Amino acid sequence: MSSLLLSLLSAGPTRGDTETALEATLKQHLERSGDILRDDDLQLALFLLYSLHYGGVLNVDDRWEWHPITNAARLALEDAFEAQLRRIVHVPALPEPNAEAVAAALFALTAQDSGPSLSRFVASRASVEHLTELVVQRSIYTLKEADPHSWAIPRLTGRAKAAMVEIQADEYGGGRPDRMHAVIFAGTMRGLGLDDTYGRYIDNVPAIILASVNMMSMFGLNRRLRGAIAGHLAAFEMTSSIPNGLYARGFRRNGFGDDVAWYFDEHVEADAVHEQIAGRDLAGGLAESEPDLLPDIMFGAAACLAVDGWSGEQMLEAWQRGESSLRLPLRRLGDG
């Protein structure tokens, strides 16, 4: 599926047989795929389709972004992806639709997330090879950090919009390009001898990592899912400060300096701020203004915890078996 999509995109936006073939191939793959979250081919295809909106991965005709064939393929993939997420993600009981109750429910939900002991492993045991793999896995999202949630800004109003903008302004460095979180992360990559070109390691990561990023893009790009993207950001922020403190410890234990650890240090302080705003003003404010979105707010939060939990478990289990956590291991440090 993804290779056919690539050949179609390279050919430019004209109508022809390849389009029909793409539709048919996608239909077949969706019927055959038992677990779309762990289907490398379908997650890559969806990732490439989203990349038409973000830019930076494929060097193809920009008109593909809004071409009917690419959007039809994206919608078909999203339908299947969302349906599976709604089947397998357990959504907790709904709180009252007021900001304090929603924030309390989200903090309670994220507190239950024992979280794979990935961050504890990183703090106490991870080697430089483990840390390098962690950064490669994270790079798929983090070099575009905050972008998926920014799609939601014009889809929100009032208190929820102000909260989203307040968080995102900080994510984007508060007006200082060198403090943008994605830019700080690129420095961490270089410090580990990795290539910080966006998309460099797409082939190296397993489907679940692409699924985690694709889920954010889907929630952010579909206005009807604005509840889910708000809940997602709240859960993401609420499970960030403490793990990032542990990651920073793991990097320093391996002899890396402030230049590499800065990204993680930054998130300890930043996300302790963001989690309060995201829980109370973004998710809570949205629930107050649009109570019908409450189930999706909680779904988005639960989906964030579930998918990121699975990707963390997968990484940790591979390391505990003494194996690489990557789909295609790096051949040597800094060369995928």
Place this chain on the structure above:
Amino acid sequence: MTGAAEIVACTDGPLLVRGEFDLLGADGQPVPRVRQTVALCRCGVSSIKPFCDGTHKLIGFQTQPPIATTGNEEDANASSRVSRPGQAGS
């Protein structure tokens, strides 16, 4: 928000400060600050004081008095945040 600065006392969490304000150390010198809105530790265990690092969540820090002072012994054993009724309104 009516004044230049606003402080939100977050339930079971930090003091969130936004707007125009100076953050000073005991010596009167400005505390280095890189973001517009900050969260100030009030549980006492943050490793980056005066800022919050989220550790209040690990120690069960509560900003409301415990329920256990009513003489009802059953409540005395109630585990903190999960069993405590949510805050109504905002």
